[in-house]
Amino acid sequence: MSTTTSFPQLTASDVQHLNFSQTVGLVNEPNMCSGGASTIRAVLREIPGLGAGDRILEVGSNTGFSVLEMASATRCEVQGIDIEESSVRFSQQKAAALGLPNAHFSVGDGTKIAFPDEHFDMVFASNVTSFIPDRRRAIDEYYRVLKRFGVLAAVPIFYHRRPPERLLNEVEQAIGAPLPRFSRADWEGMYELPGSELFFSKEYEYLDLSPSQIDAYVATVLEQPCNDGMSEELKEASGRRLHYFYTLFNENLGYARYAIMLYRKSQPTAFPVLHASAPVAGTAVHR
Template identity: 80%
Template sequence: MSTSTPERVLTPADVERLNFSQTVGLVNEPNMCSGGAATIRAVLREVPGLTAGDRILEVGSNTGFSVLEMAAATKCDVHGIDIEDSSVRFSRNKAAALGLGNAHFAVGDGTRIDFPNDHFDMLFASNVTSFIPDRQRAIDEYYRVLKRFGVLAAVPIFYHRRPPARLLAEVERAIGAPLPRFSRADWEEMFGRPGSELFFSEEYEYLDLSPEQIDAYVAAVLAQPCNDSMSRELKEAAGSRLRYFYTLFNENLGYARYAILLYRKNRPTEFPILHASAPVAGSAQHR
C-alpha cells in the first residue's frame, strides 16, 4: 500500500499569501522580458549572422517566452535554463505544442551553468541577474560559456529616479527578494569584463498603465487553456493577486527604466580611434 502524502490543493486563502513568482507559477503567466517580443527582435537585429547550428542560451528562461521567440525567429539551437522545475516542464510542453524542435529547456543555475567553456554564440539574460545573490559569479559564468566574439545580451531594469522607501519595501515583499538599487552605469560596469566591448546600448522608459489595461491583461492570463482546470474561486483569488502585483509594479516602474546592453566577449582590436565622430542632428533621411 502506498504511504505517499497527497499533494496539498491550494485554496483561495493560500493564493492571497503567494509572492509574485509563486503566483506566476500558478497561472503560467508569460513573464516576458521588458519590451517583450520587440526586445527580442532588437537583440537579433543587432546581432547579425546567427545561423543554423549556432547556439543561444537564456539564463532564467522562466515559462519559455524568450527562448520560444528566438527559436521561432532563427534556425539556431536555443537553450533555456531555470531553477524552477515546474517552469521547465511547462516550457517543454509549450515548445512541443508549437513544433519548435530547436527550443530546449533544462533545470539550471546561472552561477553553475552546466555547459562547457566556449559553447554558445549568444547568451541572453533579461533581468534575472538582479535576483542572483552572487551576481559577479553569474556574469563570470556567462562569459565562460560564450565563444570568442560571442555576445552577452542583457536587459536589466534600473532606477533613474529614487523611489519612496515605502514602495521599495512593498515591492521587495511582493517578489520575495532584495531589490538592487542600481543605475544604468552600475549595470554597464557590472556586465563588462576585461577585453569585452559594449557595442550596443539603448535605454527605454515604461509607459503608465491604466486600471483597465491591467484588468485586460489579468483576464488574458487567466483565460489561457492551461488554466481551464482551475476552479472559479481559485481563478478569482489569482486574478485579485495578479491585479495587486501589476498595480504595484506599475507604480514602481514609473521610477525605473530598462536598457538593452550587448557585449562582445572579445574585441577584434584594442587600438583606440583617433578621429572620433558624432551624428549630425536632423541629418537622418529615411527612404
C-alpha cells in the same frame, strides 16, 4: 496551442500569500522580458549573423517566452535554463505544442551553468541577474560559456530616479528577493569585463498603465487554455493577486527604465579611435 497543468491543492486564502514568482508559476503568466517580442527582435537585428549551427542560451527562461521567440525567429539551437522545475516543464510543453524542436529547456542555476566553456554564440540574460545574490559569479559564468567574439545580451531594469523606501520595501516583499538600487551605469560597469566591448546600448522608459489595461491583461493570463482546470474560486483569487502585483509594479516602474545592452566577448581590436564622432541630429533617413 494546448498544454496541460496540474494545480496544487491551494485555497483562495493561500494565494494571497504567494509572491510574484509563485503566482506566475501557478497561472503560467508569460513573465516576458521588458519590451517583450520587440526586445527580442531588436537584439536579433543587432546580431544578424546568427543562424543554423549557432547556439543561444537564456539564463532564467521562466515559462519560455524569450526562448520560443528566438527559436521561431532563427534556425539556432536555443537553450533555456531556470531554477523552477515547474516552469521548465511548462516551457517544454509549449515548445512541443508549437512544433519548435530547436527550443530546449532544463533546470539550471545561473551561477553554475552546466555547459562547457565557449559553448554558446549568444547568452541572453533579461533582468534575471537582479535576483541572483552572487551577481559577479553569475556574470563570470555567462562569459565562461560564451564563445570568443560571442555576444552577451542583457536587458536590466534600473532606477533613473529614487523611489520612496515604502515602495521599494513593498516590491521586495512582492518578489521575495532584495531589490538592487542600480543605475544604468552600475549595470554597464558590472557586465563589462576586461576584454569585452559594449557595442550597443539603448534605453527605454515604461509607459503608465491604467487600471482597465491591468484588468484586461489579468483576464488574458487567466483565460489561457492551460488554466481551464483551475476552479473559479482559485482563478478569482489569482486574478486579485495578479492585479495587486501589476498595480504595484506599474508604480515602481514609473521610477525605472530598462536598457538593451550587447557586449562582445574578446574585442577583435582594442586600439583607440583618434578622431571621435557623434551622430548629427535630424539627418537620419529611413526607407
